[in-house]
Amino acid sequence: MKCLVTGGNVKVLGKAVHSLSRIGEELYLEPLEDGLSLRTVNSSRSAYACFLFAPLFFQQYQPAAPGQEAPRCKILMKSFLAAFRSLAMVEKSVEKCCISLNGRSSRLVVQLHCRYGVRKTHNLSFQDCESLQAIFDPALCSHVLRAPARVLGEAVLPFPPALAEVTLGIGCGRRVILRSYQEEEADSSVRAMVTEMSIGEEDFQQLQAQEGAAITFCLKEFRGLLSFAESANLSLSIHFDAPGRPAIFAVKDSLLDGHFVLATMSESDLHSPEPHRLVPPLQAHSTPHLDDFANDDIDSYMIAMETTVDSEGSRAGPSIPLSPGLRPPCSPGPDSEDNDAEPSTEPGTPPPKKFRSLFFGSILSPAHSPPGPSPVLAEDSEGEG
Amino acid sequence: ENFFSEFQMEGVSAENNAIYLELTSENLSRALKTAQNARALKVKLTNKHFPCLTVSIELLSVSSSSRIVTHDIPVKVIPRKLWKDLQEPTVPDSDVSIYLPVLKTMKSIVEKMRNLSNHLIIEANLSGDLNLKIETELVCVTTHFKDLGNPPLASEDASQDRDPEQMAEVRIDIRKLLQFLAGQQVNPTRAVCNIVSNKLVHFDLLHEDVSLQYFIPA
Numbered sequence: 001m002k003c004l005v006t007g008g009n010v011k012v013l014g015k016a017v018h019s020l021s022r023i024g025e026e027l028y029l030e031p032l033e034d035g036l037s038l039r040t041v042n043s044s045r046s047a048y049a050c051f052l053f054a055p056l057f058f059q060q061y062q063p064a065a066p067g068q069e070a071p072r073c074k075i076l077m078k079s080f081l082a083a084f085r086s087l088a089m090v091e092k093s094v095e096k097c098c099i100s101l102n103g104r105s106s107r108l109v110v111q112l113h114c115r116y117g118v119r120k121t122h123n124l125s126f127q128d129c130e131s132l133q134a135i136f137d138p139a140l141c142s143h144v145l146r147a148p149a150r151v152l153g154e155a156v157l158p159f160p161p162a163l164a165e166v167t168l169g170i171g172c173g174r175r176v177i178l179r180s181y182q183e184e185e186a187d188s189s190v191r192a193m194v195t196e197m198s199i200g201e202e203d204f205q206q207l208q209a210q211e212g213a214a215i216t217f218c219l220k221e222f223r224g225l226l227s228f229a230e231s232a233n234l235s236l237s238i239h240f241d242a243p244g245r246p247a248i249f250a251v252k253d254s255l256l257d258g259h260f261v262l263a264t265m266s267e268s269d270l271h272s273p274e275p276h277r278l279v280p281p282l283q284a285h286s287t288p289h290l291d292d293f294a295n296d297d298i299d300s301y302m303i304a305m306e307t308t309v310d311s312e313g314s315r316a317g318p319s320i321p322l323s324p325g326l327r328p329p330c331s332p333g334p335d336s337e338d339n340d341a342e343p344s345t346e347p348g349t350p351p352p353k354k355f356r357s358l359f360f361g362s363i364l365s366p367a368h369s370p371p372g373p374s375p376v377l378a379e380d381s382e383g384e385g
Numbered sequence: 386e387n388f389f390s391e392f393q394m395e396g397v398s399a400e401n402n403a404i405y406l407e408l409t410s411e412n413l414s415r416a417l418k419t420a421q422n423a424r425a426l427k428v429k430l431t432n433k434h435f436p437c438l439t440v441s442i443e444l445l446s447v448s449s450s451s452r453i454v455t456h457d458i459p460v461k462v463i464p465r466k467l468w469k470d471l472q473e474p475t476v477p478d479s480d481v482s483i484y485l486p487v488l489k490t491m492k493s494i495v496e497k498m499r500n501l502s503n504h505l506i507i508e509a510n511l512s513g514d515l516n517l518k519i520e521t522e523l524v525c526v527t528t529h530f531k532d533l534g535n536p537p538l539a540s541e542d543a544s545q546d547r548d549p550e551q552m553a554e555v556r557i558d559i560r561k562l563l564q565f566l567a568g569q570q571v572n573p574t575r576a577v578c579n580i581v582s583n584k585l586v587h588f589d590l591l592h593e594d595v596s597l598q599y600f601i602p603a
Contacts, residue, residue: 158419158454175450191435191459193412200450 001031001071002100004060010097014084015228016051016258020077022224023049023260027080028132029073029108031063039132040077046263047221048134057255071101073108073126083110083122136261138248141239143209145176149229149236151203156226158195159219165265168238169214174201181216205235215240215247216265225249225260243267388594397465404430405463405471408438416440416456424451436460474600476587479579480553483509485588486530488576492566494528499559501526507586508554509578511535511547536577553580557601565599
């Protein structure tokens with residue numbers, strides 16, 4: 001495999017890697033016919049990100065040596081990022097970047113050709129792995145909004161950098177509302193500030209959603225894609241559905257496309273004494289209640305998706321059912337008085353993120369093993385989860 | 386009241402027409418930061434499950450539609466019986482009162498001094514001289530300001546007894562002084578420094594509609 005990137009595209013590549021590093025600790029690199037794909041997923045499987053760089057993005061693009069299969073590598077994100085650590089330096093002094101892997105080598109080579117004849121070579125160890133696939137289809141989402149990244153960048157400006165989650169929705173008069181999401185503190189004497197940003201419909205290039213539609217997702221993860229979109233001056237589209245269903249954030253231009261798929265809070269996740277609290281700030285006259293997405297439905301959701309052959313079929317490689325990392329919906333009975341019915345997480349997973357994990361279904365056969373908390377084969381023999 | 390284009394307030398009662406609130410200053414500062422490019426700003430006391438100071442900001446926008454940012458800052462309403470704890474402290478009459486030099490100049494000098502010592506001595510007299518001094522084992526640095534002018538003193542008797550050349554001094558924590566100076570963005574219409582020898586320095590600033598007083602004990 002050999003991919004040669006030159007000029008301004010090196011910085012674009014670097015920026016994409018920075019974005020991906022906001023999501024996951026490992027980078028899945030796979031040269032496809034459509035282009036070079038860089039993917040990652042977070043440890044709780046609640047966020048997935050991928051960038052696909054078309055062959056024309058590269059000065060030279062050779063996915064596989066003739067007669068050989070295209071490699072699929074999993075690299076430590078930190079290692080790969082090290083080559084693009086300082087974007088300012090990359091912009092100023094790197095002329096070419098060559099990513100290559102020869103059949104015999106056990107190292108992925110990232111070589112930066114810099115000014116004044118300086119050459120920086122990073123030899124990264126990697127693991128062979130199966131393709132990381134998430135099944136999602138923006139076309140299936142009922143709500144879309146699209147705006148220049150700049151507008152969305154300005155929209156998130158009033159929110160503190162430390163804020164974890166934000167609610168995005170459509171309010172009265174078809175205004176797009178972003179509101180900081182705070183979990184109910186047990187210690188109610190320390191309350192957090194709530195910030196809300198309201199933007200008119202006119203600032204959006206596309207707004208296809210009803211009033212009252214809203215989702216809550218992780219802002220930190222979204223910022224990863226947003227900063228990429230801002231630097232590349234692209235428009236960002238947000239495809240979403242009912243709360244609980246993953247939301248798809250996408251950027252696209254002629255040479256690349258990027259997708260961040262983030263889990264959203266389902267209605268039962270949201271702590272609120274009043275079940276419809278999600279919507280009042282965004283309340284319209286129309287009915288706010290979206291699908292009643294109770295815990296148990298996640299199973300049927302998974303099954304349904306497994307049997308759907310979606311447009312991702314063109315992507316090469318089998319997809320592997322990864323450990324869904326689902327919290328078992330079987331919380332210890334309905335006796336918990338607050339909505340905090342989430343059982344504690346499996347050991348080793350990060351502290352409770354109230355998101356449903358995305359599942360990575362199998363498009364191999366619908367008759368595949370039923371989804372459940374039991375970890376299914378991970379992408380390599382190490383196994384995760 | 387002239388500072389605001391709209392002002393409505395109703396305190397606890399007619400005799401106690403005031404409301405005392407406690408809030409985290411960082412929240413307010415963050416909320417106001419978003420108002421840098423604001424067309425209008427409104428502050429309201431609201432009750433959204435708990436008392437909040439709602440800061441509502443209309444931003445300047447290139448497009449036809451306006452953008453509105455709302456911050457709900459949780460506040461605690463302070464009961465009347467605690468109001469007396471929050472009153473302005475009674476301060477002895479100052480020994481010397483002098484107009485301050487350009488605050489920006491003063492700030493850059495104090496910033497440099499901060500690297501050398503944790504304490505700074507401010508001394509001034511009624512002849513318009515102000516000195517900023519630091520004294521350490523290794524070094525003494527003094528910056529002299531002259532011809533600053535002194536505001537007319539409140540009590541006539543005190544001024545006549547005092548030798549105009551005599552300095553009143555107070556030693557204060559340099560960081561507190563820097564905190565005060567760092568917050569000043571615009572030059573005030575009037576800036577006075579009052580020194581109570583060895584006890585307290587009192588800065589009294591007047592901008593067009595706003596007055597700010599800052600007390601630093603020795």
